[in-house]
Amino acid sequence: MNPSISDASKELQRMSPIDWAEKACEALMTKFEPENLPPERFHYHQGVFLSGMMKVWEQTKDDRYYDYTKRWVDSHLLEDGRIPKFKSDELDDIQPGVLLFPLYERTGDERYKQALYNLVPLLKQWETNPSGGFWHKGHYPNQMWLDGLYMAGPIAVQFGSTFGEPEYADLLAFQALLMAQYTKDPVTGLLYHGWDETKAAAWADPDTGLAPEFWGRAIGWYPVALLEMFEHMPEDHKDKAALTAILQDLLIALVNYQDEATGLWYQVIDKGDRPDNWLENSCTSLFVHAIAKAVRLGYLDAKYMEHAWKGYQGVIDTLKFDEQGRVVIGQICIGTGIGDYAHYIARPTSENDLHGAGAFILMCAEMALADEEKAKISQP
Secondary structure, eight states, X not given: OOHHHHHHHHHHHHOOHHHHHHHHHHHHHHHOOGGXXXXXXXXXXXXXXXXXXXXXXXXXXXXXXXXXXXXXXXXXXXXXXXXXXXXXXXXXXXXGGGGHHHHHHHHOOHHHHHHHHHHGGGGGGOOBOTTSOBOSBTTSTTEEETHHHHHHHHHHHHHHHHHTOTHHHHHHHXXXXXXXXXXXXXTTOOBOSXXXXXXXXXXXXXXXXXOSSOBHHHXXXXXXXXXHHHTTSOTTOTTHHHHHHHHHHHHHHHHTTSOTTTSOEESBTXXXXXXXXXXXXXXXXXXXXXXXXXXXXXXXXXXXXXXXXXXXHHXXXXXXXXXTSOEEOOXXXXXXXXXXXXXXXXXXXXXXXXXXXXXXHHHHHHHHHHHHHHHHHHOO
């Protein structure tokens, strides 16, 4: 037997979720100095990866993770808190601002607060469709994408909670409700990737304006975003009950599409019977994270942890190691816009892609908390 395969097998068996989270962080830290994380702008690829890393820092108290994240953020900030390399009309470039909160809390450096005030108030002037839904990007007029809730929701609600501006929770709750209202399929309970109220987009259904398919990772961002928003939203917020029901219905619908053999979910969620469809790790990681977190926070019955653990193990079973012993996360769909079935199926995959690694780290960090809870229960 190849020694590297044997060694990898032993690693797979003994490592805990937080071990895997750290392995993934370190694989990327070894590959990139923080200032060189691609792309060369303030963008959610780095943002989701470093958001996962900060959760690992919170659990391990290892300041290497905090320092790495701080270096990346500092490389994008001017002294007055401006961010020169970001696109002010793309929700994707708002998301990394969530990293500013822990940095501001720990250091008191006013640059971080000013940067938040340079980012989040943009949402009050954001371009919207006729119903008030945020355009995903300036060059995609009237298009709402599920991904957008993760890009704008957590940062805006935390901003409102931190700085006493509760209207941001109202604004983003409205966005979440609007998305669910127009993208939810009543038959499957799943959410379509996007919606164009004007029906002008090439992909839009001429009658409904809906995207044609249920794409895995887009769906994953939505419950992950809701759960982050809930952590900073008042319990008695007027929309909390409705959003909770949406979260529960979506996660319960998703377990119906988990692959029985592997525990993973498919690239196009509801078409696992098609021979050209394929199992995808980033959406699985986001679903596992959301299910486990929803259980931990009391939004889902504990019985759903069976699905979370099965999905987690399914992703772990796909992992490999390179010649230097660094973990390799594969089966990650690259960045993807809205299209038809053939479009999603033809998308290339990558290894250790930043947003795929970020989804993986988020999963592992949440499953580490579940692991701790399981250990407490098993103690005499």
